[in-house]
Amino acid sequence: MADTAVHEAHDAGHGAHVTSTGLSNNKLAMWLFLGSECLLFGGLISTYMLYRGRVANGPHPNQIYDIPFTSVSSFVLLMSSLTMVLAVSAAQRRNDQQTNLWLLVTALLGSTFVGGQVYEFTAFYREGLGFTTSLFSSSFYTLTGFHGVHVTVGVIMLLVTRSIIQKKRVTGDKAESVEIVGLYWHFVDVVWIIIFTLVYLIPA
Amino acid sequence: MAIIERPSTELEAANTPSVVVPSTTLGNLRRPVQSTGWKSWLFTVDHKKIGIMYGVFAMFFFIVGGVEALLIRLQLAAPDGKVLSADMYNQMFTMHATTMVFLFAMPMAAAFANYFLPLQIGARDVAFPRMNALGLWFLVVGGLVLNAAWFLGGAADGGWFMYAPNSGPVFSPSNGVDFWTLGLQIAGLGSLIGSINLIVTVLNMRAPGMTMMKLPVFTWMILVVQFLLVFSLPVITVALVLLMFQRSFGATFFDVAQGADPLLWQHLFWIFGHPEVYVLILPAFGIISEVLPTFSRKPLFGYPFVVFSGAAIGFVGFGVWAHHMFASGLGPVSVAVFSVATMAIAIPTGVKIFNWTLTMWGGKIWFTSAMKFAIGLVVLFTIGGLSGVTHSVAPSDTQQTDTYYIVAHFHYVLFGGMVFGLFSGFYYWWPKMFGKMLNERLGSWNFWLMFIGMNMTFGPMHILGLQGQPRRMYVWTEARAGEGFFNLGFWNLIASIGSFVLALGVLIFLVNVVQTTRKGKQAPLDPWDARTLEWITTSPPKEHNFDRIPTVHHLDEFFHRKYVEDEATHTMKAIATGEEIVRNEEANAESHIHLPSASYWPLLLAIGVGVLGLGVLYGVPVMVVGAAVVLLSSFGWVMEPSVAEDTDYDPPTGGTSKELASHG
Amino acid sequence: MSTATEHAEHTEHEQHGLTDGGYIKVAIILAIITALEVSTYYVDFGPFFMPSLMIMMVAKFIIVVSYFMHLKFDSKLFSFMFYAGLVLALGCYFAALATFQFFS
Numbered sequence: 021m022a023d024t025a026v027h028e029a030h031d032a033g034h035g036a037h038v039t040s041t042g043l044s045n046n047k048l049a050m051w052l053f054l055g056s057e058c059l060l061f062g063g064l065i066s067t068y069m070l071y072r073g074r075v076a077n078g079p080h081p082n083q084i085y086d087i088p089f090t091s092v093s094s095f096v097l098l099m100s101s102l103t104m105v106l107a108v109s110a111a112q113r114r115n116d117q118q119t120n121l122w123l124l125v126t127a128l129l130g131s132t133f134v135g136g137q138v139y140e141f142t143a144f145y146r147e148g149l150g151f152t153t154s155l156f157s158s159s160f161y162t163l164t165g166f167h168g169v170h171v172t173v174g175v176i177m178l179l180v181t182r183s184i185i186q187k188k189r190v191t192g193d194k195a196e197s198v199e200i201v202g203l204y205w206h207f208v209d210v211v212w213i214i215i216f217t218l219v220y221l222i223p224a
Numbered sequence: 225m226a227i228i229e230r231p232s233t234e235l236e237a238a239n240t241p242s243v244v245v246p247s248t249t250l251g252n253l254r255r256p257v258q259s260t261g262w263k264s265w266l267f268t269v270d271h272k273k274i275g276i277m278y279g280v281f282a283m284f285f286f287i288v289g290g291v292e293a294l295l296i297r298l299q300l301a302a303p304d305g306k307v308l309s310a311d312m313y314n315q316m317f318t319m320h321a322t323t324m325v326f327l328f329a330m331p332m333a334a335a336f337a338n339y340f341l342p343l344q345i346g347a348r349d350v351a352f353p354r355m356n357a358l359g360l361w362f363l364v365v366g367g368l369v370l371n372a373a374w375f376l377g378g379a380a381d382g383g384w385f386m387y388a389p390n391s392g393p394v395f396s397p398s399n400g401v402d403f404w405t406l407g408l409q410i411a412g413l414g415s416l417i418g419s420i421n422l423i424v425t426v427l428n429m430r431a432p433g434m435t436m437m438k439l440p441v442f443t444w445m446i447l448v449v450q451f452l453l454v455f456s457l458p459v460i461t462v463a464l465v466l467l468m469f470q471r472s473f474g475a476t477f478f479d480v481a482q483g484a485d486p487l488l489w490q491h492l493f494w495i496f497g498h499p500e501v502y503v504l505i506l507p508a509f510g511i512i513s514e515v516l517p518t519f520s521r522k523p524l525f526g527y528p529f530v531v532f533s534g535a536a537i538g539f540v541g542f543g544v545w546a547h548h549m550f551a552s553g554l555g556p557v558s559v560a561v562f563s564v565a566t567m568a569i570a571i572p573t574g575v576k577i578f579n580w581t582l583t584m585w586g587g588k589i590w591f592t593s594a595m596k597f598a599i600g601l602v603v604l605f606t607i608g609g610l611s612g613v614t615h616s617v618a619p620s621d622t623q624q625t626d627t628y629y630i631v632a633h634f635h636y637v638l639f640g641g642m643v644f645g646l647f648s649g650f651y652y653w654w655p656k657m658f659g660k661m662l663n664e665r666l667g668s669w670n671f672w673l674m675f676i677g678m679n680m681t682f683g684p685m686h687i688l689g690l691q692g693q694p695r696r697m698y699v700w701t702e703a704r705a706g707e708g709f710f711n712l713g714f715w716n717l718i719a720s721i722g723s724f725v726l727a728l729g730v731l732i733f734l735v736n737v738v739q740t741t742r743k744g745k746q747a748p749l750d751p752w753d754a755r756t757l758e759w760i761t762t763s764p765p766k767e768h769n770f771d772r773i774p775t776v777h778h779l780d781e782f783f784h785r786k787y788v789e790d791e792a793t794h795t796m797k798a799i800a801t802g803e804e805i806v807r808n809e810e811a812n813a814e815s816h817i818h819l820p821s822a823s824y825w826p827l828l829l830a831i832g833v834g835v836l837g838l839g840v841l842y843g844v845p846v847m848v849v850g851a852a853v854v855l856l857s858s859f860g861w862v863m864e865p866s867v868a869e870d871t872d873y874d875p876p877t878g879g880t881s882k883e884l885a886s887h888g
Numbered sequence: 889m890s891t892a893t894e895h896a897e898h899t900e901h902e903q904h905g906l907t908d909g910g911y912i913k914v915a916i917i918l919a920i921i922t923a924l925e926v927s928t929y930y931v932d933f934g935p936f937f938m939p940s941l942m943i944m945m946v947a948k949f950i951i952v953v954s955y956f957m958h959l960k961f962d963s964k965l966f967s968f969m970f971y972a973g974l975v976l977a978l979g980c981y982f983a984a985l986a987t988f989q990f991f992s
Contacts, residue, residue, distance in 0.1 A: 038970050041965060042963075043963050043965060043966070047966070048965070048966070048969070051966045051970050052969050053974025054969075054970055054973070054974060055971075055974070056973055057958075057973075057975045058970075058973040058974045059973060059976065059980075061977075062977035062981045063981065065981075066981040066984065066985055069985065069990065070985065070990065086919045087926070087929045088926075088929075089965075091922070091926040091929075094922065095922055096914075097944060098918055098919065099915065099919075101915070101918075101956050102912065102914075102915035104956070104961060105911045105956050106908060106911065109907075109911070110895075125915040126935055141892075150905040152889050160920065170893045176952070177916075183961055196900060199958075202956075203957055204958075206952055206953070206956045206957045207957070208954060209952060210949055213945060213948045213949055213952065214945060214949065216925075217925065217941055217942075217944070217945040218914070218945075220942060221925060221928060221929065222938070
């Protein structure tokens with residue numbers, strides 16, 4: 021009955037406990053969180069879309085974006101999703117070394133993206149686009165800044181997960197932890213897919 | 225989530241503190257292990273203790289918000305009021321509403337949800353116990369930040385809806401609004417993680433046999449509320465962030481001279497704000513959906529309809545927000561669309577009123593205090609709902625908006641609805657939570673004073689509003705007050721007197737609580753002959769809730785364990801009492817019960833986030849300190865092992881060690 | 889790469905998602921779509937500019953969510969959670985922007 025089920029779950033290891041839906045608590049929680057993040061980024065994107073053409077001072081979006089540069093960094097982030105999924109796959113095969121390798125590569129690609137953002141922001145700043153210059157600039161920096169912070173948090177999570185695996189101090193289901201970090205990472209990538217098109221590729 | 229388990233301490237003597245040698249985190253910090261005393265509250269992850277702390281917090285701020293209201297009513301009791309200056313008045317109505325919505329109503333619902341949701345589904349705790357504690361401490365930190373403003377230059381003064389650009393740096397120069405945006409963001413974070421926690425709990429931790437359509441209605445309503453929160457909180461987060469960036473960093477989001485549109489704020493706020501009002505009322509609906517059947521000695525009429533209408537209200541609630549903006553210049557198409565949607569949402573609410581009424585119809589009504597408050601909700605919410613329907617008619621709303629007619633509407637639904645529902649819950653569940661019965665005679669005084677006071681205060685506001693008294697007006701004069709039956713002064717005086725009658729009613733409740741704590745009657749296990757699982761426990765429940773996780777075969781499982789239908793006479797025949805059922809469970813107690821263990825990290829993390837946020841106002845060094853605490857606490861949390869070492873715990877009497885029942 | 893082999897690979901591993909090789913193929917598809925997106929900066933798409941960009945954006949979104957995030961192979965409950973949020977976001981924000989005459 022309930023007792024034996026609990027026993028089995030306990031024997032299976034602390035990661036696998038019996039749930040009413042059969043789904044993992046952590047995974048369900050992460051998907052709910054990502055659902056709520058849709059509304060967060062939706063609000064920031066909508067604010068940008070509303071204000072992108074309101075340039076009381078300073079450069080206009082069409083004057084300042086460097087599409088080739090941003091295309092490269094977008095590609096980098098996209099590829100980091102591939103390496104992330106390879107890390108998850110390695111974790112599911114219980115190959116710690118491979119998992120850690122792909123986690124590191126993903127973190128490096130993500131850091132490259134963030135580095136690209138920092139470079140882009142400083143370049144824009146030097147060309148006269150400050151945070152408070154215009155509604156366009158405030159909305160742009162807020163939207164992409166929030167995204168950049170999310171990527172940075174993701175990089176931290178990747179590196180911490182990697183070091184926990186390395187030090188063999190994993191609590192709970194290792195493959196699932198990597199998978200859940202992966203979900204967050206892919207979501208951050210998916211938000212950028214939207215931002216890249218709406219903000220950069222579609223002229224104001 | 226990584227947590228530590230320890231054996232349930234309650235299987236031995238209740239008051240013996242555990243003798244433990246806890247393992248260390250980060251090399252030096254020992255885990256908290258106290259099971260009694262203030263530390264056992266500060267570091268607890270037990271949903272029942274957390275629920276009580278939410279309740280104490282909420283009750284404190286109910287009084288704070290109530291005092292703010294009484295000051296407003298004192299100011300408006302007579303012409304040319306001198307009680308509050310205009311500036312002070314602005315702060316007062318802003319903080320009254322903010323306090324009542326975010327620091328009383330939501331936390332009090334969280335108190336009931338935290339305490340009873342796991343019990344109602346037959347679980348031992350929520351899915352993520354430490355996240356649960358974190359949610360509480362975020363609320364406490366947020367509430368402190370919000371109210372610190374009183375002492376640090378003046379509280380927020382832009383109204384609880386804080387319309388920009390009025391709330392921007394030019395028109396609201398004091399720091400009050402900054403504390404407001406910060407406090408709400410922190411408290412909002414708490415609600416968000418709480419909502420994720422409770423959704424996962426309801427979906428994943430139900431007792432065997434408890435299908436979704438056997439969930440108690442209270443649990444269903446809380447589930448709908450959590451979905452509302454998950455999806456609406458991020459939207460106000462965006463609004464608050466934009467406002468904060470404008471005020472603190474000079475962004476121009478609501479600076480009209482730069483091309484900004486004030487309606488951006490209004491949309492963002494109300495896309496959150498409207499689901500928020502359903503967040504406020506649905507828990508009360510859930511509570512009375514338990515109370516009414518119990519005290520009518522009848523099952524809830526139309527359970528599936530009550531459940532689905534709750535879900536419908538939640539869903540449609542996301543589609544009506546611009547009815548708060550009918551007079552803002554949206555244009556006829558938008559207004560028409562939102563007007564129709566708003567009318568539609570009256571339907572599922574009406575369905576509930578029907579179901580509650582039909583539950584009582586033909587029942588054997590037992591007029592306890594809990595029942596009185598529940599019936600009071602049905603009556604008063606209907607009145608508030610009727611005025612709400614008049615708002616949905618956009619041309620009519622154009623006259624009503626920003627007048628006291630609106631104030632009347634939302635106080636009828638919020639006070640007559642939500643607060644009465646909460647008080648019903650107090651009287652209903654007090655015996656289960658504290659093992660004592662609240663005094664029924666005082667309860668009766670409590671109810672009638674609140675009922676009369678409420679109607680005296682908010683009834684006249686319909687008249688005041690239709691006669692043109694605007695909201696947020698700090699003073700009125702004889703000269704403009706009009707004559708005869710509609711003299712504004714007369715009705716303002718009645719409303720103010722009513723508010724003190726209301727306050728007296730609340731005071732009687734507090735007296736009741738104190739008296740009951742001191743010398744209240746011991747409560748039986750099942751004083752009301754109730755129907756749902758939370759009553760298959762001791763009063764108060766043991767730390768591990770159920771000695772044996774119940775297997776559920778019916779809706780209203782507890783009722784069906786006490787009564788079966790007699791085939792011959794088709795009446796319900798008693799086959800067991802509540803006491804017998806609980807004793808039986810004790811006799812068949814599970815031999816392996818594990819509970820999640822206390823932790824420092826939720827409290828520390830919440831403090832860290834608070835300091836980090838204050839850094840926005842007080843400078844980068846503060847932010848750095850806050851960030852350091854946040855990083856450290858996060859790291860400590862993640863590293864806290866999920867498997868307790870065998871050597872960690874020596875049960876006091878050397879009894880059997882217990883195994884895992886459920887954990888996140 | 890014949891579609892038959894791809895298909896077999898996909899169905900064989902339906903339960904657990906794709907093989908590593910499968911993921912790389914998906915990544916290549918995503919890269920190609922990205923290249924097409926960027927090409928709109930250099931090549932004049934005329935009236936097809938907006939529709940094709942929108943379609944490509946949505947296609948990439950769905951591909952990453954369905955395959956990389958495994959949503960296609962997982963319980964429908966996860967899809968419900970995520971798409972509920974997405975649909976609400978789209979609905980509310982589209983409506984709000986519409987009141988600003990954004991689409992006219």
